[in-house]
Amino acid sequence: MASITEFRAYTNTAARRNTFYNYCTTRYVQDQAIFFLLVDAFKAEKRKRQAAFLNDWFIKGNIPDEYTQNGYLGIVNISSGLQGTISTNTTSAVSAVGRNFADKMNNHGGGMGGFFGALKQKLGDTTVSDSLFDAAQAQVVTMLDDNGRHGFGGVGGAGATYKPNGVYQPVGAFSQQVIRFRKDLKIGGFDPDKLGIF
Structure with missing residues (x-):
């Protein structure tokens, strides 16, 4: 079972983040990978605009239809109680400052x-x-790992097929969404190039 530390090792450079993102598109778990990457970028910068973006899109589910119709993005799959707590805490934190x-x-x-x-x-x-989304990110790592079903399986673990320094071709069906999403990421205060989303 891969840990959050291992997933951070998988994504510790822009090239590795791109590899991670591309690989996750081949497993159709790119929305979870994107959330993981965005939370780590938020933890580094702790910007209000980033927190609001993460909360509005991935916790509350206010994702534009153009991203949800073909399964490119979706709400983070967490319990409704945790969803409510994270959303309330984020809104309060942003409002306080x-x-x-x-x-x-x-x-x-x-x-x-x-x-x-x-x-x-x-x-x-x-x-x-920077801890606003920790609980949700931990659940995303569990879902990504999912007993190796998505090919992570921990370093050398059973079912591990993912290679952090490998080369993976992203799924072409999402190309139009990626172009638009990069613009939305910039509006939300994120750098899509640093995130490896291209």
């Missing part, structure tokens, strides 16, 4: 006091906790 300067001013009471409070906050740490 504010998405923009006006939000920060309102959080500090508005007016001149709110202005100086927001300015002080802006000069400090305005990131959100």
Whole structure:
């Protein structure tokens, strides 16, 4: 059984992330792989826009139809209780720091006091906790591993066919979705080239 540490070793460079993504398209688990990659990118940067994107698309399921109709993307398969907890925590965390300067001013009471409070906050740490999606990511790793069914099976484990330094051709049926999704990733604060999604 592969661990989250092993999956991070599979994806520790842009080239390996691309290999991982391409391989996962051949197993039709690219939506889970994308979520895994996005959470790790979020953990590195802790940006509010990234947290909102992950929450809106993958936790709440507000994914545009063009991605769901042919199975390219889907909501993360977690319990409804965990889904609600993650969504509430993410919304609260983003609201607490504010998405923009006006939000920060309102959080500090508005007016001149709110202005100086927001300015002080802006000069400090305005990131959100990097652990918001940990529980969901752990479940995604379990689903990706799934007793080796998807070819990971742990390092040298039973059913292991995935080679982190191998070369895999992505499924061509998703090419149009990838072009559009790269644009949406940029809007969400992610770099699709660093993620290896191309």
